Amino acid sequence: MLQHLAGLDHVVIAVADLEAAAAAWRGLGFTVSPRGEHGAGLGTANHTIMFDDAYVELMGVVADTPFNASTRRRIAEGGGLERIALRLGDAAAAAQELRAAGIAAAEPLAFGRPVVLEDGGSTEARFDTLLWAMDPAPAGLSYFGCRHLTPEAVWLPGLLRHRNGARQFRRVEIQVDDPATEAAGYAAMLGLRADNPAGGEWVVADPRRGPAVAFLDRARFTGRWTAAEGAPRAGLVFAGPGKGAAPRPQAAGGVLLGWDDALPG
Template sequence: MALRHVIGVDHVMVLVRDLDAAAAAWRGLGFTVSPRGTHSAHMGSGNYTIMFGEDYLELLGVLVPTEHNAPMRAALARREGLDRVAFTTDDAAAGVAELQAKGIAATGPIAFGRPVELPGGGTAEARFQVFHWPQSARPAGLGLFACQHLTRENVWIPALQAHANGACRLLRIEVLAADPQAGAAELAGLVDRVAEPEADGAWRVASGAGRADFVFLDRATLAARHPDVSLDGLPQQGAAALVLGTTNLAAATAALGGAPAVPATRANGVLLRFIAV
């Protein structure tokens, strides 16, 4: 039975070394990017968000080294790219208890916030509570946590949800794995869902609530799914590609320079593909 307090994918986190340069690059791909946010002091990080309908993409970087962001700095020393995925939780404390009752050593909740510049002027505060699966639980290198939005209206701001490329939602998170079946099975066990085989040898885990699916696959299968895009800049293992839904595939293709996909070398370590929805 699916977890009661862990709903589908909430957002994905792309780690970047230069926040402002990354924001400029993603604007150049036709995304509307929020003003830069600064997290609570103990976190030492900052972000830009790219908001869709029910989910979003976060560009995350270190502003000030702290004990809390040491793992992020270590990850960035290796590469930029999609490092973690957040699930929505409706109750962070209950979510931790639910996982712990299943023998999973979840930690939290942790409260934090960041100021938000409002389109009409002024500022508000976005507040969250998050919890984490254990650090050792990283299926095919993918980190997991869950986020409870305490001030959702200060994150999903309508002016930030319209994009020149028509992007409207996350459809799939494609994860490179030496053993796709094992990676999918590990994730399925961590979120109490089922891993299902795909026709091309990939393995899919639905995240729930009609949100984005996780797809675990090897490099040959990833190449076959994206034959028109270079795989340069992708990790040997780990989250590699995002498939996004767009309401206007022609606009997406134009924004990306003539194709509905871009290689990881143009998007901070993440291959991007657009599909009409």
């Protein structure tokens, strides 16, 4: 496994209407961060839904830039899961690891965004990021590394408590035509192993940390998510409060949301 990329850090959901997407998540009982602006060079803004060791980022475009071209393409296609961010250690060392594996890694990029604190003050969240290109890319997504230089500005305590009782971001499930091939590509990218726990399903999990990423064929995905034709082809699985009947999967911002104890095995 790669030493400087360790498991899923967050997923990026591209949305046409950022405030409507944030409202949809709030309506389902999730705590959503205040809006963050990434600056003129990136041309994007976000809201986050935070969990102990990973999170969901809702991403909208505020100005067309070369950086957000893939986000704009995904929105034009209807929005939804666009990118998976891996937890980044040393950015330069990770770039060397990827290049040694034949993956075209760009030069690391540092940036920051202002953050409104819970006491009304403000600070800056700062990141090192690393982008790379793959052709074909597993599941047609984009991938990058993200190192949190100021995690205390991102994992604010109040953002970790959700009214619906969600406790942990467990897994990403993606419907694809060929789960074995897509999972093998994702696993090879990170030097991990793809497991086949059920027919039509391949899973890649980093034993060090982070939610697992699962690739499912249409029959398996539809069966687990009771997804109708035209429904989102990606689902995010959360650990629920563990009491009472878990709600059925619901859609928000171009993805399906479900509880691990409510999805059929």
